Amino acid sequence: MGFGHSYLVRRGMCVVGIGVLSVLCLAPQRAATAALLTDEILMEAQDRDAFPDADAVADKLSPETVLRLRVTGFAPYARGFARQCRDAVGSCDNEIPVQFDAQGVARFEYLVREDFGDARRRSQRCRAASAPCTVAIHSVDGSTQSALQTIFVDAIAPAGRITVTPSGPIPLDGATVTVHVFAFPPGAIVNAVMCRAPDAFGARCGLPGPSVPIVVGRDGSGRARLQVVPSEVGRSQASCFRGDPCGISVVSDTVVVRARVVPIFFAAPPGADYDRLRLSFGLGMACLFIGMCAWLIVRTDWSEVGEAKAPQIDNAEYADLDAIIAALPPEPETLATVS
Amino acid sequence: MTAVEQRLRSALNSEAGALDESADLFARVALSIEEDRRLRQQRRRRSSVIGCLFGVVAAIVLATTEQKKGEFIMDWWVLELMWFAAMVFLAVWLGPFIKRFGKSYAADVFRANPRTGKSFIVLMDVAYYLIFFAFILFNVRFAPAHDWSETVNASQMRACTTRLGGILLIVGILHGLNVLTLPIIGRILTLNRHLDDRLPPPDPSVRRD
Numbered sequence: 001m002g003f004g005h006s007y008l009v010r011r012g013m014c015v016v017g018i019g020v021l022s023v024l025c026l027a028p029q030r031a032a033t034a035a036l037l038t039d040e041i042l043m044e045a046q047d048r049d050a051f052p053d054a055d056a057v058a059d060k061l062s063p064e065t066v067l068r069l070r071v072t073g074f075a076p077y078a079r080g081f082a083r084q085c086r087d088a089v090g091s092c093d094n095e096i097p098v099q100f101d102a103q104g105v106a107r108f109e110y111l112v113r114e115d116f117g118d119a120r121r122r123s124q125r126c127r128a129a130s131a132p133c134t135v136a137i138h139s140v141d142g143s144t145q146s147a148l149q150t151i152f153v154d155a156i157a158p159a160g161r162i163t164v165t166p167s168g169p170i171p172l173d174g175a176t177v178t179v180h181v182f183a184f185p186p187g188a189i190v191n192a193v194m195c196r197a198p199d200a201f202g203a204r205c206g207l208p209g210p211s212v213p214i215v216v217g218r219d220g221s222g223r224a225r226l227q228v229v230p231s232e233v234g235r236s237q238a239s240c241f242r243g244d245p246c247g248i249s250v251v252s253d254t255v256v257v258r259a260r261v262v263p264i265f266f267a268a269p270p271g272a273d274y275d276r277l278r279l280s281f282g283l284g285m286a287c288l289f290i291g292m293c294a295w296l297i298v299r300t301d302w303s304e305v306g307e308a309k310a311p312q313i314d315n316a317e318y319a320d321l322d323a324i325i326a327a328l329p330p331e332p333e334t335l336a337t338v339s
Numbered sequence: 340m341t342a343v344e345q346r347l348r349s350a351l352n353s354e355a356g357a358l359d360e361s362a363d364l365f366a367r368v369a370l371s372i373e374e375d376r377r378l379r380q381q382r383r384r385r386s387s388v389i390g391c392l393f394g395v396v397a398a399i400v401l402a403t404t405e406q407k408k409g410e411f412i413m414d415w416w417v418l419e420l421m422w423f424a425a426m427v428f429l430a431v432w433l434g435p436f437i438k439r440f441g442k443s444y445a446a447d448v449f450r451a452n453p454r455t456g457k458s459f460i461v462l463m464d465v466a467y468y469l470i471f472f473a474f475i476l477f478n479v480r481f482a483p484a485h486d487w488s489e490t491v492n493a494s495q496m497r498a499c500t501t502r503l504g505g506i507l508l509i510v511g512i513l514h515g516l517n518v519l520t521l522p523i524i525g526r527i528l529t530l531n532r533h534l535d536d537r538l539p540p541p542d543p544s545v546r547r548d
Contacts, residue, residue: 172488230486241485271414271489272405282402286395293391296384305378 036062037109043137043146045073045104049197049245051261057149059128059156063114071137071146074104080139082108084116084150085202086131093117098137110135114152128154128256132201145198151256160184160220160259162192164248169267172242174229181223181250181259184216190252192226196238197245200261205251209233209240214250230266242266396421412490415483422499423479426506430471433510437463437517444518448525451532456525467513474509478502 038058046052058067074080083095094116100106112135114125126133128151138145160183170177179192192212195205209231214222226248230241240246247261340348361367403417438460449456486494 173492239485242483243485272403272407272412274403274405279402282398282400285398286402289391289394289398293388293395296388296391300381300384301377302381305374305381 036064037066038068040068040070040107041148043069043071043135043148045071045144045146046198048143048145051195051197051200051247051249051263052147053260056147057151057156057258059151059154061112061114061150061152063125063152065112065152067110067112067135067148067150069106069108069110069135069137069148071098071100071106071108072104073146074100074106074139074144076100076102076104078104078139078144080106080137080144082110082135082137084112084133085136086117086126086133091117092136106137112150126150126152128156129254130256131253132256132258147198149256149258154256156256156258157185158183160250160257162248162250162259162262164262164264170228170264172230172266174227176225176227177248177264179212179214179224179226179248179250180221181214181216182221184220184222184250184257184259185255186216186218186220188216188252188255188257190214190216190222190250190255190257192224192248192250194226194228194231194233194240194246194264195249195261196233196240197247197261197263199234199238200249200258201251202234203236204234204238205249206234208237228264240266415487415489415491415495418491418495418499419480422502423475425503426471426475426478429503429506430468430475434464434468434471437467441517445521448521449528451529452525455528463517467510470509470513471506474506478505 038061041058043056069082078100080098080100081095082098083092085092094111094113096108096110098106098108114127114133116126133150134147135150136145136147160181163180163182165178165180181190181192184190190213191206192214193206194209194211195201199205210226210228210233212224212226214224216222228248232238233240233246243266245263246265247263249261250257250259399417399421400413404411404413406412441460441463445456445460446453449459483489484494484498486492487498488495
């Protein structure tokens with residue numbers, strides 16, 4: 001059983017339940033006997049505005065494996081959930097509650113299966129040639145989360161690399177960038193997409209946002225030009241506009257690919273320059289026009305003339321409220337004295 | 340003087356003698372000429388005021404717009420300020436319309452309750468101003484929206500026209516509702532008054548608990 005590089009902490013001793021609150025995942029009787037127990041895996045809470053580490057992956061897992069997890073970085077005494085998800089948060093199941101301790105750490109064992117949920121087809125079994133699956137841990141209030149990509153049976157190649165040129169801010173009216181991929185599975189067809197952090201794949205990546213296919217060559221590299229514009233991305237219509245944490249990722253439905261997402265940000269183009277002479281002249285003219293306008297309004301007799309005056313209407317007996325009120329007898333003031 | 344001239348003169352004299360001479364004829368003609376002159380002056384000055392307003396907008400646009408790479412660009416906040424000024428102007432301009440044009444209408448509707456009519460006009464003015472300024476304050480932006488740029492773009496133009504259309508729609512609906520519902524309210528108030536008039540005054544000897 002192999003794991004990603006620095007993300008896993010191997011410990012030679014059992015730490016479950018020592019000094020921290022722990023939650024034991026009670027698996028079905030059939031699975032409990034067959035499941036393998038892993039070494040302790042460290043999962044750190046990730047910033048909601050940052051993309052996950054590409055090394056957060058555990059591969060060559062048995063079809064039913066008990067992961068021994070140590071999750072850090074959550075709020076003290078936070079409550080959360082752990083669940084298995086397919087295609088990021090697209091389809092999740094196998095949910096258990098998690099309780100964190102005073103240091104925001106939780107240690108627990110968690111049974112993961114390659115055919116969780118309603119996955120019966122082979123293509124859905126969280127292998128290397130299927131949509132990526134994860135163990136996602138999130139706090140109840142949704143403020144903190146952590147994820148570990150899980151690949152059963154198959155081994156995964158080392159993480160690839162993505163570069164985006166030109167680098168730097170992208171104007172708000174969009175720009176075309178070139179996406180290069182390196183050390184990807186040769187012959188694979190992948191998609192370069194825009195994702196909203198913290199997802200590197202799944203419901204907050206791709207269409208209707210920018211997306212372009214890339215055919216990876218024999219040397220494991222490929223490139224494509226991607227028109228990047230501020231837009232909503234993915235099925236969940238996450239927003240990738242100015243100020244939103246977004247990046248360029250590479251995803252595939254047919255093969256597990258992983259590479260660190262390249263963050264991008266949209267920047268406003270420089271505003272207008274103000275020529276002092278032009279500004280002074282324009283504002284001076286505006287003041288002159290305002291002055292003329294005020295003079296015309298004040299100095300003109302705007303009283304109605306001729307037919308517009310409509311004296312017939314004004315002189316009608318009901319048309320002058322003031323006259324009607326003046327003609328009324330005074331209001332009786334003694335009503336209040338009635339006891 | 341020929342005979343023909345003699346006959347013509349006598350005929351005109353007899354006709355002129357039959358007419359009643361109007362003492363203020365000259366004054367009325369002079370007033371008519373004066374009113375005509377004032378009307379033409381008002382039209383000219385009204386056009387000039389509108390021209391000046393366009394001039395103000397054009398001067399500000401000229402002062403704050405820069406031509407860069409073949410495109411005219413203006414900072415987003417300039418258009419936002421212009422929009423704000425236009426909305427305030429619109430509110431101040433449309434506000435007195437009720438007082439100006441609705442007086443006779445309200446007087447007719449509230450002819451049985453003229454004091455109510457007068458209060459109504461004042462209260463409606465206040466209500467309209469409050470609605471106008473609430474709408475303006477709801478829509479003021481202190482930072483560009485998601486799809487706006489640092490310079491004016493199509494989204495911002497659309498937002499400006501939408502907000503302008505919004506206030507015009509609100510004004511239209513309020514005026515329409517006012518015109519339609521006012522007669523009903525006036526009628527109800529009149530009937531109430533008649534009903535009160537028919538009831539005998541309360542007996543002071545009867546103690547109400």
